[in-house]
Amino acid sequence: MTNQIYNQFVSFIWGIADDCLRDVYVRGKYRDVILPMTVIRRLDAVLEPTKEAVLDMKKKLDEAEIVNQTDALCNVAGQAFCNSSPFTLKDLKSRAKQQQLKADFIAYLDGFSPNVQEILEKFKFRNQIETMVESDILGAVIEKFVSPKINLGPKPVLDGNGDVNLPGLDNHTMGVIFEELIRKFNEENNEEAGEHFTPRDVVELMADITFLPIADKIKDAPYLVYDGACGTGGMLTIADERLHQLAKEHEKSITTYLYGQEINPETYAITKADLLIKGEAVQNDSVAYGSTLSNDGFPTTNFDFMLSNPPYGKSWKTDMERLGGKGDIKDPRFIVNHAGEPDFQMIPRSSDGQLLFLANKISKMKHDTEMGSRIVEVHNGSSLFTGDAGQGESNLRRYIIENDWLEAIIALPENMFYNTGIATFIWIVTNRKEPRRKGKVQLIDATSIKSPLRKNLGNKNCELTPELRKEISDLLVNFDETEQSKVFPNEEFGYHKITVERPLRLRVNLTKENLQSFSTQCEQQKEPQVLTIIEKVAEHFNYAILKNYNDFVAQVTTVAKELGIKLPAKKMNFIKSNLTQVDESAEKVIKKLHKPAKIEPNALNGIFETEINGKQHLVEYEPDTNLRDTEQIPLLHVGGIEKFFQDEVLSFAPDAWIDQAKTQIGYELSFTKYFYKPIQLRTLDEIAADIKALEAETEGLLYEIIGGK
Structure with missing residues (x-):
């Protein structure tokens, strides 16, 4: 179908709304009548050629007192649906009295098979009949839809010579017309269409x-x-x-x-x-x-x-x-x-x-x-x-x-x-x-x-x-x-997303000035036992600023044990948040010790070998969340995660490791990456030539501007 014919259909149907519904419905409500009437007329046009045969079959079925008639009538109609009423839409346009038209129109709708009844129900079309009857527009709407100027059926309308007078509408074109009508209705309601109809x-x-x-x-x-x-x-x-x-x-x-x-x-x-x-x-x-x-x-x-x-x-x-x-x-x-x-x-x-x-x-x-x-x-x-x-x-x-x-x-x-x-x-x-x-x-x-x-x-x-x-x-x-x-x-489209951790490094401020502030915090949180422990620890370290948080924790644990005081994680976190600060020059904070026989040290798994009290231990460090980073490593990267980590991470941050529990596989596709075409820049010779040409064109212009002859 050409755009011209398509636009003619849309304009004609929209014109029905403007001609018949304008004073009865607001423009945003036109759809409540136009969409179902368009469907009804399309179904009606399909059934017109077999209407007499269907009525003859219905008469026979009634005489035989057969109740379930739908399948037989559909078979005669040659469709998956039928209408057993004595009317077509063209029959109804001649009704002079509105009440008779209403009764006949309802009988016409009731004559459709159950599968069409569901369609009418979804449109909620029966709710509009009373309004159209009261406003005396039902007959006018029907007359417009059965106009010989338009063909909503799937088969072409021929003239007396057998030539095509009006082309038929295939299902897809009919759907496109519906979509255009819906779009126009949505515009009238200032609504977003929501769906992106497919041309x-x-x-x-x-x-x-x-x-x-x-x-x-x-x-x-x-x-x-x-x-x-x-x-x-x-x-x-x-x-x-x-x-x-x-x-x-x-x-x-x-x-x-x-x-x-x-x-x-x-x-x-x-x-x-x-x-x-x-x-x-x-x-x-x-x-x-x-x-x-x-x-x-x-x-x-x-x-x-x-x-x-x-x-x-x-x-x-x-x-x-x-x-x-x-x-x-x-x-x-x-x-x-x-x-x-x-x-x-x-x-x-x-x-x-x-x-x-x-x-x-x-x-x-x-x-x-x-x-x-x-x-x-x-x-x-x-x-x-x-x-x-x-x-x-x-x-x-x-x-x-x-x-x-x-x-x-x-x-x-x-x-x-x-x-x-x-x-x-x-x-x-x-x-x-x-x-x-x-x-x-x-x-x-x-x-x-x-x-x-x-x-x-x-x-x-x-x-x-x-x-x-x-x-x-x-x-x-x-x-x-x-x-x-x-x-x-x-x-090519997959990658490993790794989480790169670096150790937390904390210093502990056990100066007397800081302990005064800590004492106030303990009073507010009602933690006198914690204050007692820290005061003894501070005295042990001579009220100094420690660069080794691990030594501090060891001493706190020792003092608490001596005093018979339990220090759950909540209290240790309280101590940590009030007495420590991040310090890049401090020692790394140890999170966990591992037995050497059970695990091998490797930056890929975050296990390191270090000396504690003169002995070698395998340790896991506490990560600094502020230094946490992620990297995407293509699945096809030569050498895989290990090679990438050695070249791109450890060479810049030797103390880093990978949190393997957080490693994920992802996939994404980028057309820009593979089809991007950079703009070809001009060469220096081309630019120089343009400048010289401009200089030649403007030679003597400055002299004229400042008043030369």
Whole structure:
């Protein structure tokens, strides 16, 4: 469909709102009538050709006193839904009396099959009927929607010569029109759209990269396609069409079953309606309503192909609470067994739940089929790098890459979407990589592959023509190293995050002046026994400033034992905080002694050999939290952690060590790192030539300015 025809449809439908609803509804409430009436008219247009046959069948069923008539009527209608009322929308436009129109319109709505009744319920459309009747606009609205100037059905309207008078609307185009209407309604309400609707060219690219790499593996078999954030269902529709097209090209006979889930009641109803029109490929329970994250509609179903554009930058705090709170989530989609950790968490921050949609799809992959599963999902840039090592986002990237499921990531041009101009990326995940792709990830920079639009559609100012989509999909399928396509080993994106510690060095101030202040602290904290101990220790060290905290602790312990006073950790911390100060020239504070036979000294584990009272001991030092630092060491670093630590840390801080208990593995991806192109600066000769040229142009100008002739 051309932009002109698309804009005509949107303008016509919006014009119905302005013409009929302006004095009855505020503009922000137009959607309560326009969206459901658009769906009803689309369903009505589909059923028009078989209306008489359905009524004939109903008459026979009534005469035979058959109660459950839906299946038989749908069969006659040739659709997954039907309307058994004696009316079509065109029949109702001629009603002169509002009360008769109301009764007939309600009878018309009641005539729809149960699956359509659910759609009307989600729209809450029946609540609007009384308002429209009282305002005498119901007939006008119906008349506008059945106008011969517009065709909301999927089949074209022909003229008397058999030529196309009005083109039909396929499901995806209908969905795009709905999305544009929703966007306009949101603007009227000063609302953020929340969802970033996926334009057809991006959806078609996603379908291409989903199916083209495995086109030769398609068999005569059923295939399940899933979208966990299906919106108006356009992605399912396009994917279905593309899969059938490829199957036909390879002379295969396939059956597809489409599954989706949507949380917004309006877009859910639109999806349900469009997939009902699709008919044979859809079961009544194939579209689930509710949150995919906290109320998975298909917990036990695995799928062959999964495509989505989930909401990004959107809080999932409500879902988190429904799942039990971040610390108590046990959902096996997000808590898995990996790398020896039975409770490996892939739970991101509550402010952005987009990666959970990817984790949800990964849990639904088929592992027992030859082709496995393929996942194609759109994300913004934060999914590539947010989350530190050991955190949910990084753990999910690690889980995918270490299982060798990440096939490729494609960077799209900016301003590709209607409601956002930010950078977006397509993730391609599969559990059946080609042999040449094993252990590798392909990054494709398609940011410059675009064609400008003549007129912006929201934020969208460019598009992917069929030729450009082929160019991008060829980069994926060919798997060659080019300026726009780079291939890396999986380990390229991983790193060890180590925590580097340095010893705490404390001096102890036992001067009489400081003891006076300490005495006041002891009185306030009611610690007379502590003061007694410290006074004896200070006398032992002749009221000096000690540079060895370890000697001080030893003497405190001795005095306390002599006095029969217990010194728990709380009291020792009280002493430490009031009598000590950090001093780089002081001795290192010993935290723990180790038996030599059980452990070897090594800066990598923080165990050192030192002399105490003339004997060698293995010790563990107390770390100084103010000197604590972290380092990221690539998994592919030659020599690993030890070599990096020797070269980059110990050469500058010989007393440092690694807290191995805090070492984490993280994964992140950076397109800038691999595709950055520095600006070529001009040479000195070029700059000098420009300066000389300017000097020549301005020669004598200064003389003229100051008054020369």
